[in-house]
Amino acid sequence: MKKISFTLNGELRQVDVAPNEILLEVLRYKMGVKSPKCGCDTGDCGACTVILNGKAVRSCLIFAIEINGQEILTLEGLSKDGLTPLQKALMDRNAFQCGYCAPGMILSVTCLISGNPHPSEEEIKESIAGNLCRCTGYQPVIDAIRQITKKQ
Amino acid sequence: MEELKYVGHSAVRVDGKEKVTGAAVYTDDLEFGPDLLYAEIVEGPHAHAMIRAIDTSEAMKVPGVICVVTGQDFPYNFGLYMKDRFIFAQDRVRFFGEQIAAVVARTPQAAKKAARLVQVNYSPLPKVVCPLEALREGADLIHPDLKHYEHVPWFFPKPGTNVAHHRKVRKGDVEQGFAKADYILEDTYEVPRYAHCAIEYHAAVAKYDHSGRLTVWASSQSPHTQRNLFANALAPLGIKHNDVRVIAPHVGGGFGSKAGVTMEIIAAAIATRVKGHPVKVLWNREREFYNTYQRLGVVAKLKLGVKSDGRITALHHSLFWDAGAYVEYGANVVNAVGLSAIGPYRVDNASIDSYCIYTNLPPGGPYRGFGYSEFLFGLESHMERIAKHLGIDPVDMRRRNAIRAGDLTAYGAKMNPNGLHQAIDAVAKEIRWHETPSPSGPDMAIGKGFSLFWKAPAMPPNTSSSCFLKFNEDASINLLVSGMDLGQGFLTVMAQIAAEILSVPVSKIRTENPDTDRNPYEWQTVASHVTWGCGNAVKRAALDAREQIFSLVARAHDLPKDLLYLEDEVVKCKERPGFALPLKDFVIYGIQMEDGTFKGGPIMGRGMFMPEYASTKADPETSQGGHPNVHYTVGAAAVIIEIDRQTGRVRVKKVVEAVDCGKAINPKLVEGQITGGILQGISTVLYEEMKFDHRGKMLNPNFTDYKIPTALDIPDEVIPLIIEVPEPDGPYGARGMGEHTMLPVAPMIANAIEDALGIRMKSMPITAEKICLALTGSKKQPEK
Numbered sequence: 001m002k003k004i005s006f007t008l009n010g011e012l013r014q015v016d017v018a019p020n021e022i023l024l025e026v027l028r029y030k031m032g033v034k035s036p037k038c039g040c041d042t043g044d045c046g047a048c049t050v051i052l053n054g055k056a057v058r059s060c061l062i063f064a065i066e067i068n069g070q071e072i073l074t075l076e077g078l079s080k081d082g083l084t085p086l087q088k089a090l091m092d093r094n095a096f097q098c099g100y101c102a103p104g105m106i107l108s109v110t111c112l113i114s115g116n117p118h119p120s121e122e123e124i125k126e127s128i129a130g131n132l133c134r135c136t137g138y139q140p141v142i143d144a145i146r147q148i149t150k151k152q
Numbered sequence: 153m154e155e156l157k158y159v160g161h162s163a164v165r166v167d168g169k170e171k172v173t174g175a176a177v178y179t180d181d182l183e184f185g186p187d188l189l190y191a192e193i194v195e196g197p198h199a200h201a202m203i204r205a206i207d208t209s210e211a212m213k214v215p216g217v218i219c220v221v222t223g224q225d226f227p228y229n230f231g232l233y234m235k236d237r238f239i240f241a242q243d244r245v246r247f248f249g250e251q252i253a254a255v256v257a258r259t260p261q262a263a264k265k266a267a268r269l270v271q272v273n274y275s276p277l278p279k280v281v282c283p284l285e286a287l288r289e290g291a292d293l294i295h296p297d298l299k300h301y302e303h304v305p306w307f308f309p310k311p312g313t314n315v316a317h318h319r320k321v322r323k324g325d326v327e328q329g330f331a332k333a334d335y336i337l338e339d340t341y342e343v344p345r346y347a348h349c350a351i352e353y354h355a356a357v358a359k360y361d362h363s364g365r366l367t368v369w370a371s372s373q374s375p376h377t378q379r380n381l382f383a384n385a386l387a388p389l390g391i392k393h394n395d396v397r398v399i400a401p402h403v404g405g406g407f408g409s410k411a412g413v414t415m416e417i418i419a420a421a422i423a424t425r426v427k428g429h430p431v432k433v434l435w436n437r438e439r440e441f442y443n444t445y446q447r448l449g450v451v452a453k454l455k456l457g458v459k460s461d462g463r464i465t466a467l468h469h470s471l472f473w474d475a476g477a478y479v480e481y482g483a484n485v486v487n488a489v490g491l492s493a494i495g496p497y498r499v500d501n502a503s504i505d506s507y508c509i510y511t512n513l514p515p516g517g518p519y520r521g522f523g524y525s526e527f528l529f530g531l532e533s534h535m536e537r538i539a540k541h542l543g544i545d546p547v548d549m550r551r552r553n554a555i556r557a558g559d560l561t562a563y564g565a566k567m568n569p570n571g572l573h574q575a576i577d578a579v580a581k582e583i584r585w586h587e588t589p590s591p592s593g594p595d596m597a598i599g600k601g602f603s604l605f606w607k608a609p610a611m612p613p614n615t616s617s618s619c620f621l622k623f624n625e626d627a628s629i630n631l632l633v634s635g636m637d638l639g640q641g642f643l644t645v646m647a648q649i650a651a652e653i654l655s656v657p658v659s660k661i662r663t664e665n666p667d668t669d670r671n672p673y674e675w676q677t678v679a680s681h682v683t684w685g686c687g688n689a690v691k692r693a694a695l696d697a698r699e700q701i702f703s704l705v706a707r708a709h710d711l712p713k714d715l716l717y718l719e720d721e722v723v724k725c726k727e728r729p730g731f732a733l734p735l736k737d738f739v740i741y742g743i744q745m746e747d748g749t750f751k752g753g754p755i756m757g758r759g760m761f762m763p764e765y766a767s768t769k770a771d772p773e774t775s776q777g778g779h780p781n782v783h784y785t786v787g788a789a790a791v792i793i794e795i796d797r798q799t800g801r802v803r804v805k806k807v808v809e810a811v812d813c814g815k816a817i818n819p820k821l822v823e824g825q826i827t828g829g830i831l832q833g834i835s836t837v838l839y840e841e842m843k844f845d846h847r848g849k850m851l852n853p854n855f856t857d858y859k860i861p862t863a864l865d866i867p868d869e870v871i872p873l874i875i876e877v878p879e880p881d882g883p884y885g886a887r888g889m890g891e892h893t894m895l896p897v898a899p900m901i902a903n904a905i906e907d908a909l910g911i912r913m914k915s916m917p918i919t920a921e922k923i924c925l926a927l928t929g930s931k932k933q934p935e936k
Contacts, residue, residue, distance in 0.1 A: 028180075028181075034174070034181040035174030037352065040854065042855070042856065044855035044856055047351055074174070075173065079172075079175075088172075090172050093820070094162070094641065094818075094820045094821060096168075096171050096172065097639025097640065098351075098404050098405045099402065100350075100351045100402075102174075106172065124863075125866075126864070128863045132855065132862065134348075134349050134407070134832065134860065135828050136828045137829075137831035138861075138862075138866050139866060139870060142866075
């Protein structure tokens with residue numbers, strides 16, 4: 001076991017981890033942060049997406065021990081001060097169905113639009129191409145993203 | 153018709169905010185404290201083998217292991233429609249990966265390690281993986297005890313064979329029908345197995361406490377059915393229905409996979425061996441593929457006779473289903489298709505044989521569409537081919553045969569009111585059926601395809617739904633139902649129905665996924681029946697509450713009850729313009745009288761619904777005489793695709809789908825079902841393909857090798873169209889439509905491929921590779 005410390009949703013946290021422990025499991029089962037989900041454990045589905053130092057990554061492919069001193073944002077952190085325009089658009093348009101892919105999808109798009117506020121259709125699709133959704137057919141999600149990123 | 157304020161409007165989902173903030177709790181998000189135990193199953197490495205001995209001694213030595221349980225601990229069979237399934241394999245395994253035993257330990261790591269140390273001695277048996285082989289005389293029997301299994305009265309198993317059920321339909325005079333035909337087309341279509349691929353795994357946590365209370369938290373479409381099946385299966389342990397409580401948090405996708413009972417019973421059973429501890433059974437992606445349910449595969453032999461004007465004179469449909477190792481649920485897929493395999497057409501002379509055949513592959517079970525996608529692939533391909541042969545427009549061919557209200561179904565009951573003809577016209581217009589779009593390049597081929605669809609809920613005739621509705625002090629409402637919101641928006645739609653009756657806004661109605669101790673009975677959230685069935689129960693509960701409100705106000709204020717009405721949470725009177733009594737003033741506390749006393753008390757509505765006209769009682773040789781299906785939902789769809797002749801890759805340019813949902817309680821949610829269902833359908837025809845090796849082991853149980861679509865694979869354009877011909881007994885005329893949306897996709901794409909390339913594909917999936925191979929062998933040269 002090794003003690004690591006990192007910034008989780010704006011708060012400095014410490015936790016003991018074994019060298020082979022996966023970030024997703026540490027977040028969920030040791031730190032009580034449940035919005036990142038497991039849907040494959042192999043990096044295919046993107047349900048475990050978190051933002052690491054400003055970049056969307058799959059927390060099922062990262063050893064927890066590697067994030068010592070780094071910064072992690074999950075959907076819990078993003079929602080702290082109310083809904084972002086992206087979350088609001090997704091909600092108002094009933095874009096999600098079962099909602100299991102939502103945390104990962106929202107973080108992937110948050111990451112995209114923070115550096116590229118007016119992405120093209122292809123850029124939008126690319127940004128969520130690593131987040132599998134079996135319910136929506138993606139179009140309602142893409143429409144919500146387009147709504148908040150189109151040039152006024 | 154009176155104006156509706158909430159029904160028919162696209163209310164924001166009642167669970168919308170939870171889902172965009174990460175607040176939504178799914179089963180594996182629940183906390184159970186430091187006493188939680190973890191179970192890991194031991195899987196059999198044979199598709200068919202006798203279990204000779206199980207040695208758990210090495211596994212028990214692993215630190216942290218509490219116990220190991222095997223089939224001997226639970227010699228109980230269970231099942232929804234036929235009790236042919238076991239909690240753990242008993243004397244034999246019947247599919248590769250079947251659970252033999254489970255290790256319970258303090259940590260998941262210890263459980264996994266110990267599970268690998270359980271030694272099982274097998275004697276392999278010949279395996280049967282092809283349904284047609286399983287039918288052969290002398291084929292090895294997968295269930296020698298078939299004759300002893302309890303089953304519903306509408307199943308007809310053939311003991312001594314691998315046929316678990318044969319649904320036989322005979323209507324009119326088929327021989328004469330074919331004799332009258334000007335053209336007969338006979339062919340065979342094959343549809344393989346598919347996986348649901350909900351992104352959330354199956355998960356169940358169970359606790360059997362020292363008082364004998366069994367609580368199960370499960371990702372489930374069927375909390376009450378699970379309670380029933382757990383209580384029945386575990387009855388020998390002294391467990392009764394009121395000892396069992398199932399709590400169902402949010403579900404991360406179902407599509408049929410979380411209906412009935414599969415792995416959840418493992419948690420329930422194990423819990424009885426570790427009294428006082430919660431124990432978690434969490435599936436993984438691999439097991440999601442090979443040890444829940446899979447969609448059944450089918451070989452369908454179809455013979456259709458028509459007059460030269462395209463009118464159908466006779467149909468014979470033989471369907472041989474690869475139903476897998478256990479068919480407790482899947483046999484009803486076979487049954488449902490047997491009853492409905494004429495498709496949405498008027499067919500006076502029909503004979504249908506639908507065979508449920510055991511194979512040594514994973515259990516076949518419910519999957520969005522419940523068999524209708526599978527038979528429609530053949531039937532709608534056939535319709536197109538016949539139209540082309542006769543020189544009739546394929547859309548006209550369908551118009552000439554499309555079923556109308558009052559026509560007789562294959563089993564002799566009358567077809568319900570429906571908007572099939574409107575749907576055909578609307579789709580043909582929107583897709584511009586008579587125009588030919590041009591391809592985007594010389595190597596590209598463009599094609600158009602059309603398909604109709606229909607589907608009825610497949611359920612026991614006494615399926616029911618119920619609802620409790622209770623007011624709070626501020627006139628907000630808790631609506632207690634036991635249907636599950638799987639993402640389709642069920643809870644929102646229920647809130648809208650209650651809102652409409654009681655004039656309380658949807659935002660003031662809280663309705664959540666159920667706890668079987670607190671919420672009233674619901675059969676299951678399957679069959680696209682809950683908007684209709686539970687919607688009726690909610691409507692009745694709201695009407696019951698409204699009646700109590702009006703009775704109380706009439707009594708306390710001496711007003712004629714029939715002059716009272718509700719508007720924006722206020723009781724008003726038609727003849728007393730000044731009278732306005734807000735609900736919040738009395739729905740809990742009652743109404744104070746002049747003498748200081750109070751009348752009334754908490755307002756609580758109750759409602760239930762059961763279709764009292766349904767019956768499965770019919771002649772087993774013909775299926776005539778009953779009313780097994782409450783109604784059909786129908787629709788039409790069309791597609792424009794473009795195919796790259798060099799790569800075989802299909803690009804879906806435009807899809808139009810019209811579905812007659814009777815009444816769209818929430819149009820945005822209906823459109824969401826259409827958009828999502830279409831992509832799931834596209835995926836089955838173009839991308840998804842299960843591979844099994846010679847041992848019957850699935851080779852690609854993961855998202856790397858079993859492809860489901862990403863955002864880059866969606867159609868360029870999807871146009872959802874809503875048709876509303878009311879269902880006479882539906883809430884506000886509504887009937888279900890969630891499953892239906894994927895039904896027309898595979899055949900219309902196959903039809904479009906033929907339109908584009910002149911190649912008829914008769915087996916699914918139709919991958920780019922298959923198209924390329926077919927093009928190589930095709931005689932038709934590309935134009936230019």
